[in-house]
Amino acid sequence: MLYRVGAFVISLVLIGLVVVLSGASPITVIGRMLSGAFGTADQIGRVVATLSPLLLCAAGLVYTFNAGLYNLGVEGQITFGAIAATLVLRLLHPEGASASLAPPPLTIALAIVAGGIGGVLWGLLAGALHVYGRISEIFAGLGLNFAATGIAIYLIFGPWKRPGVASLSGTQPFDESLWLGTFGQTEATPVALILGLIALAITIVVMRNTYFGLRLRAVGKNLRASYVLGVPARRQLLSAFFICGLFAGVAGALQVVGVFHRLIPNISSNLGFLGLLVVMLVNFDPRWILPVAFFFSALNIGSLQLPLSLGLESSLSGVIQGLLVLFALIGRGLAQRYGRKLEH
Amino acid sequence: MRTKRLKVLAVSVLLGLLASACAAPPPAAAPAQPAAPAADQTFTVGMVIVGPMNDKGWNEAHVEGTKYVMEKMPNVKFEYVDKVNPGDRPNVKGSQVADELIAKGAKVVIFNSDDFKDDALETAKKHPNIVVIHASGDYAWKEGKNYKNQPNLGNLMSKMEPGWMIAGCASALGSENGKIGTVGPLINEETRRYASAAYLGARYCWENYKKRDPKELQFKITWIGFWFNIPGVTLDPTKVADDFYNGGFDVVMSAIDTPEVAVQGKKAAEAGKAVKYHHYDYKGGCELAPDICLGVHYYNWGPGYLDIIKRAMEGTYTGTWTWAQADWKDLNNPDTSAFGYIKGKALGAENEKFLDQFIKGLGDGSIDLWKGPLNFQDGSVFLKDGEKATDQQIWYLPQLLEGMEGPSK
Numbered sequence: 001m002l003y004r005v006g007a008f009v010i011s012l013v014l015i016g017l018v019v020v021l022s023g024a025s026p027i028t029v030i031g032r033m034l035s036g037a038f039g040t041a042d043q044i045g046r047v048v049a050t051l052s053p054l055l056l057c058a059a060g061l062v063y064t065f066n067a068g069l070y071n072l073g074v075e076g077q078i079t080f081g082a083i084a085a086t087l088v089l090r091l092l093h094p095e096g097a098s099a100s101l102a103p104p105p106l107t108i109a110l111a112i113v114a115g116g117i118g119g120v121l122w123g124l125l126a127g128a129l130h131v132y133g134r135i136s137e138i139f140a141g142l143g144l145n146f147a148a149t150g151i152a153i154y155l156i157f158g159p160w161k162r163p164g165v166a167s168l169s170g171t172q173p174f175d176e177s178l179w180l181g182t183f184g185q186t187e188a189t190p191v192a193l194i195l196g197l198i199a200l201a202i203t204i205v206v207m208r209n210t211y212f213g214l215r216l217r218a219v220g221k222n223l224r225a226s227y228v229l230g231v232p233a234r235r236q237l238l239s240a241f242f243i244c245g246l247f248a249g250v251a252g253a254l255q256v257v258g259v260f261h262r263l264i265p266n267i268s269s270n271l272g273f274l275g276l277l278v279v280m281l282v283n284f285d286p287r288w289i290l291p292v293a294f295f296f297s298a299l300n301i302g303s304l305q306l307p308l309s310l311g312l313e314s315s316l317s318g319v320i321q322g323l324l325v326l327f328a329l330i331g332r333g334l335a336q337r338y339g340r341k342l343e344h
Numbered sequence: 345m346r347t348k349r350l351k352v353l354a355v356s357v358l359l360g361l362l363a364s365a366c367a368a369p370p371p372a373a374a375p376a377q378p379a380a381p382a383a384d385q386t387f388t389v390g391m392v393i394v395g396p397m398n399d400k401g402w403n404e405a406h407v408e409g410t411k412y413v414m415e416k417m418p419n420v421k422f423e424y425v426d427k428v429n430p431g432d433r434p435n436v437k438g439s440q441v442a443d444e445l446i447a448k449g450a451k452v453v454i455f456n457s458d459d460f461k462d463d464a465l466e467t468a469k470k471h472p473n474i475v476v477i478h479a480s481g482d483y484a485w486k487e488g489k490n491y492k493n494q495p496n497l498g499n500l501m502s503k504m505e506p507g508w509m510i511a512g513c514a515s516a517l518g519s520e521n522g523k524i525g526t527v528g529p530l531i532n533e534e535t536r537r538y539a540s541a542a543y544l545g546a547r548y549c550w551e552n553y554k555k556r557d558p559k560e561l562q563f564k565i566t567w568i569g570f571w572f573n574i575p576g577v578t579l580d581p582t583k584v585a586d587d588f589y590n591g592g593f594d595v596v597m598s599a600i601d602t603p604e605v606a607v608q609g610k611k612a613a614e615a616g617k618a619v620k621y622h623h624y625d626y627k628g629g630c631e632l633a634p635d636i637c638l639g640v641h642y643y644n645w646g647p648g649y650l651d652i653i654k655r656a657m658e659g660t661y662t663g664t665w666t667w668a669q670a671d672w673k674d675l676n677n678p679d680t681s682a683f684g685y686i687k688g689k690a691l692g693a694e695n696e697k698f699l700d701q702f703i704k705g706l707g708d709g710s711i712d713l714w715k716g717p718l719n720f721q722d723g724s725v726f727l728k729d730g731e732k733a734t735d736q737q738i739w740y741l742p743q744l745l746e747g748m749e750g751p752s753k
Contacts (some may be wrong), residue, residue: 040443040447042440042443046440050435149577153577157569164533164742165531166569166751167532167570168530168569168570168578169459169570173462185470187440260437265430266430266577269434270434270435304440304441307427308423308425308444
């Protein structure tokens with residue numbers, strides 16, 4: 001405990017130092033970022049709109065982390081989910097058509113399902129490369145991230161480009177009937193939030209109360225031992241990729257139907273990487289995901305105030321997030337290493 | 345084992361985050377303050393800027409325009425957010441930035457890129473009492489193809505086509521071998537008509553002043569995919585410019601927002617290559633490499649913005665589509681001309697005379713290059729013999745013109 005608190009305090013001091021070095025007062029920065037995240041209904045809406053896919057990604061990553069896998073491919077799984085969702089939207093509501101072939105709510109639902117399937121495909125691909133090809137899941141995932149982004153760029157530039165335009169700013173926006181409904185005029189969509197919360201709730205139950213969760217942790221703790229004891233390790237690993245891909249793909253679909261209303265090259269908005277940080281910070285324990293993900297979403301949205309009111313670079317918020325996670329990991333490492341020695 | 349992997353992973357993720365933070369350009373200057381506004385009279389205008397506000401190009405030209413407004417009207421204050429694009433600011437949308445600016449008291453919001461057309465419309469619908477200006481679009485053009493009846497949404501664009509003709513002319517005059525390369529942004533109606541205007545100017549001057557055969561003129565454009573470099577996403581404009589300079593093109597024109605063409609041209613010239621460049625967007629463009637600069641056609645947004653903001657303050661602005669004209673009597677007049685042209689050192693005295701003649705001809709209408717016979721790139725007829733293009737035909741140009749190299753769509 002001492003090490004963790006100490007590490008947290010050091011990270012705060014360092015963050016303060018970075019802020020001071022960039023020419024601002026830490027108190028002002030915190031104040032502005034808070035007011036930038038919660039000052040208006042629009043801002044709260046954006047925080048919630050960011051929180052929803054982040055919850056999905058973080059929940060998915062709990063499975064892979066607990067299985068001892070570092071699923072850096074989560075970004076690609078979001079992107080491929082978004083591509084699959086866009087494909088379904090384009091098939092059911094061809095460009096220029098006045099109405100969808102199916103009722104809009106059904107079209108949106110199918111797009112979200114397609115997003116999940118797309119994410120699963122991309123997740124299983126990374127899983128297969130890892131399990132059967134003996135390729136580190138980190139490199140398989142990173143490679144597949146590039147591939148997914150490449151496919152998105154190709155589609156945006158090629159077959160799905162806006163009429164007469166070849167620009168990386170994205171495809172033609174979908175008809176407003178295919179946008180997910182929002183809370184008032186904000187960008188937060190109840191459907192996305194509910195899906196995020198359901199994914200998280202399921203994850204908490206599965207990890208704590210099921211045999212599946214237990215076996216997953218066993219595989220994560222010691223792959224060989226669990227195999228010897230009769231746990232079907234390969235199946236567990238692939239299941240983890242399956243579930244993480246599913247959640248990330250749904251998150252990608254929600255980015256399309258709920259946030260951007262079109263496919264853009266960076267459709268994942270780096271939320272997958274943010275999810276990795278969240279899950280590492282909570283030590284893979286899903287019960288703490290909601291508050292931490294909420295905090296990171298607020299930091300993400302509030303950081304727009306840095307250039308807006310303080311003339312600071314908004315990537316400073318990335319440094320803040322990074323330092324928090326780095327020191328949380330160092331604190332945990334020290335606690336594991338020296339905490340035990342003290343016990344002895 | 346797990347702890348070790350975790351550390352490796354954590355360190356690599358963090359290095360990545362820190363690197364992205366360090367690699368970012370220096371923070372944009374704090375918003376300029378008006379001279380001495382009375383607190384209760386301050387009128388705030390927000391500007392959503394697609395690229396870096398100190399890019400020596402398109403974005404900086406807009407910022408210059410806002411400075412002009414603040415000089416003329418000290419009670420106007422601008423709030424800016426720059427680099428609003430998914431590469432630089434993931435998870436940030438133009439409409440979201442506009443909401444923030446409006447929350448900070450902006451009564452007028454300006455979006456400075458064609459790519460914001462959806463965001464501008466969304467913002468105008470959401471905030472009917474705010475004047476929303478989309479610089480470069482056509483949603484407010486009643487006679488246009490994409491008219492949206494949204495009274496608080498207006499468009500402002502300089503009629504830069506003649507500027508591009510002058511640029512093309514200067515490039516042809518400056519070229520010895522007739523190989524002119526253009527580093528283009530993305531393909532849309534705006535960039536097609538600009539590139540085509542440059543080609544028309546180049547061909548006219550190559551033929552009429554240089555007395556050379558138009559067949560000897562090679563006019564090639566390479567599109568990078570966006571207004572500026574997004575690493576890993578667009579083509580790298582540094583490399584595209586280098587390819588031109590190394591591939592025997594002795595003049596390279598920039599049509600993107602950022603100064604790679606000038607920077608690489610300078611390096612090529614220092615390495616002994618006889619190359620020149622033509623800049624775009626920003627008045628100070630020739631200062632990047634004065635000895636090899638042929639000229640720069642730049643935007644002068646100040647007067648257009650001043651007029652709109654005045655009317656917005658009076659409460660009389662309704663969304664109009666403004667295609668602001670140059671002042672041909674005094675092209676570089678900061679108060680009256682929507683664009684200007686500055687000749688570069690590399691043009692030479694004799695060519696300057698030709699260019700002046702050309703500019704005079706464009707101004708008095710004796711030279712009209714949007715006139716048939718003109719064919720599209722695929723050989724189909726654009727304008728029949730003697731036919732003059734309408735504003736709609738120019739604005740919505742569907743293809744590049746015959747004789748140009750590079751994709752049209």
